[in-house]
Amino acid sequence: MKKILVAHDGSKLSDKALKKGVEIAVRFDSNLTVLTVIPDLYLTELSDLDRKRIMEALTEETMIAMEKIRSTLAGKSVEAKTITRQGMPAEKILETAKKMKIDLLIVGSHGRHGAKKFLLGSISSKVVEYATCPVLVVK
Numbered sequence: 001m002k003k004i005l006v007a008h009d010g011s012k013l014s015d016k017a018l019k020k021g022v023e024i025a026v027r028f029d030s031n032l033t034v035l036t037v038i039p040d041l042y043l044t045e046l047s048d049l050d051r052k053r054i055m056e057a058l059t060e061e062t063m064i065a066m067e068k069i070r071s072t073l074a075g076k077s078v079e080a081k082t083i084t085r086q087g088m089p090a091e092k093i094l095e096t097a098k099k100m101k102i103d104l105l106i107v108g109s110h111g112r113h114g115a116k117k118f119l120l121g122s123i124s125s126k127v128v129e130y131a132t133c134p135v136l137v138v139k
């Protein structure tokens with residue numbers, strides 16, 4: 001198991017997924033990548049300026065979250081990096097896993113939205129359905 005990818009959206013469950021990822025990476029001496037996707041906005045009623053402001057706020061928030069993750073990872077005996085993409089989360093997660101030839105993809109069962117009505121959130125269910133590599137769903 002050379003390459004592990006953790007999809008992180010800033011939620012508690014994605015933190016739990018990251019913790020698992022670190023555990024497994026240490027055990028198997030794998031490379032760990034943490035991916036956050038900044039979602040595209042489809043709110044057509046927003047003005048360009050408002051959309052720009054929201055994107056800037058989201059990007060800023062993501063950068064801070066990734067910095068925090070990097071400092072957590074720095075203390076661990078694992079080779080790790082963080083990457084950020086923009087677009088549709090499930091699509092970008094799947095695309096990244098494929099491009100990087102990931103051996104294990106780790107997601108939380110739910111994310112920031114946190115509605116536990118369904119077994120899986122919409123992103124994790126798409127990832128489980130379409131991934132071409134093994135997926136670990138952390139709950």
Ligand SMILES: Nc1ncnc2c1ncn2[C@@H]1O[C@H](COP(=O)(O)OP(=O)(O)OP(=O)(O)O)[C@@H](O)[C@H]1O
Nearest residue numbers: 007008009037108110111112113114121122123124
């Ligand atoms: N933007 C994102 N970037 C990276 N990983 C994500 C992103 N969104 C979700 N994930 C991954 O998918 C997992 C499940 O989140 P998901 O979005 O499916 O559930 P949710 O937020 O509870 O519900 P919803 O379907 O309403 O968004 C997260 O724990 C995380 O691992």
Ligand SMILES: [Mg+2]
Nearest residue numbers: 111112113121
């Ligand atoms: Mg979500």
